[in-house]
Amino acid sequence: MWSKSAEGKESSQAPQATALDPVTPKVASPSVMAASPVSASAITTPAPGASSTISAGLRIHGEISGTGDLYIDGEVQGSVRFGQSKVTVGPHGRVQADIEAREIVIEGTVQGNLKAAESVRLGGTSHVQGSLMTPRVAIEDGARLRGKVETTRAGELKRGAAAGQAKSAEVPATAPVTATKE
């Protein structure tokens, strides 16, 4: 009784994850994009460091990538790649896409995998169905997550994201979204 098999009984790995202090996500004042139907290729970001917004009521299908920060309060289907920047999904945001960024903050609904080079924060109103891969994760009370959480070494995904961005140029804007279940 309670005996353990010899299989897989090596010492545990050193911890990699650290918790973040719960902080309300801060989003730079967003610039508003056109409210009419927009193709993915029309989504551009301003100079590095500036932020773009996909505002409520806007629906986008396709791949979105860039270098500035991105705030999503509308609907996105496809993929979101902002390897060096911060992506925030606002409380009204509904994303059905994998998101890759330096930092990811979720307050709305996401069906897709989240890969962040630095951190992922799930706010109290967030609802995520998909995996989290990040060195640091912060989850506020009330957040809902259905999926796995994997911690990575800091910077590990940065290198991956850079490679991914080079690859993503070959992906058509209407590339299908990967299934989000494990």
Next chain:
Amino acid sequence: MNWMAKPRFGGTATATARPPAKPGPATTAAAPGTSVRVSNGLKEFLWLISDVRNGRILDLGQVSQATLTFFIEKGYRVSTEDFLRSWKEFLSAEEERMRMAPVGEEMDKISQAILAEKFLETSLQYPEGSFHGVLAWDLFDYFDAELMPRVMDRLYTLLHPAGSVLALFHSRPAERFHRYRVVDAQSVELLPAPTLAVHARVFRNREILDLFGKFRSSKTFVGRDQLREGLFLK
């Protein structure tokens, strides 16, 4: 392996309720009504998985920063699925669908068994043997008779050989609905939460053993706070 010879986590032998702990860096401030209890079940659970390299844990309660951080810092990978909430949302959606359906259309075919089967087509969808440990908390107290055995079968399948399940059972009808999170290696925090489901049943010890009949062995820890902890080894 002689399990008595293996070093254990420290702590007392009886489960007792105690005042809320000071929030650590991984927890938020304690809400009114929260309590922290010594959990020998958790202690044993951790001991059972302590040597597993890259172990995987499935948490079937509400996702919690404290629980996630606790296991991730120990090198485990954690999957979460708020199972009871998903079940309740599924039932609500089905009720809505039936309400909107034309009169007489397939309504007579709906049964609790069918609902349970349908729900599990989209829930707990992981490869066999995925997890070394499952935190089931007090979920089984809230399941109906059709869902319970099906969930049990699925959990058994999802467990790695020698994997274990930690489950809690109320000794009398629960007065409040609680969520649970891990505070440290021998403490669990009970967080009062809006009632998600009505407490369905109080298990007798024999019923618990029958429910986990497929499992190789079990241990039960009885607390003074009317909460029994069960640890079941595949």
